[in-house]
Amino acid sequence: AQSVAQPEDQVNVAEGNPLTVKCTYSVSGNPYLFWYVQYPNRGLQFLLKYITGDNLVKGSYGFEAEFNKSQTSFHLKKPSALVSDSALYFCAALGGGFKTIFGAGTRLFVKA
């Protein structure tokens, strides 16, 4: 079955420190992968995507993600976290039948 896993319900990091939010996927064929962020009482906002090409993808607000085919992972990273980065982050992958499969979400807390 096709799936996206985000193994951490919550990630805590101090402001200024690097952050990583983990994601692994299981889809058939070449993966189309996405990261979205959700702030309270808002819809999801697109951060970045991987379709093909460089394994390191740069996106909005200083975020980047590293695609690793052998580990079937697509971890979200940022070199220096901000308090305003605190939000709910979703990893997603395109599955069969044009369906986007979302992970369960990881809540990021950045402490000042």
Next chain:
Amino acid sequence: DTAVSQTPKYLVTQMGNDKSIKCEQNLGHDTMYWYKQDSKKFLKIMFSYNNKELIINETVPNRFSPKSPDKAHLNLHINSLELGDSAVYFCASSQDVQGDQPQHFGDGTRLSIL
């Protein structure tokens, strides 16, 4: 300008009632979606339309009926509301149905069933 707009933002109603949620996008996208986000924040696709044609119809009770009068609008009608329908419903759109383009989400409709 709001790209994907949903109305109403909040909907509080009683069990057994019928209600509708409207969605409009001004991005010129061909594909629109309805998602349900439960209290644990799980996000699940319900329906998708491409140029008014139904593409995805997940295992959703037939009390839920989407309608797309044109490619800029996708409405959701729910009959005989049940307690388990309480959730946040998100509308989204994307450039096309292929799935390699990002989806743009509205801010959600918070449905509470009393």
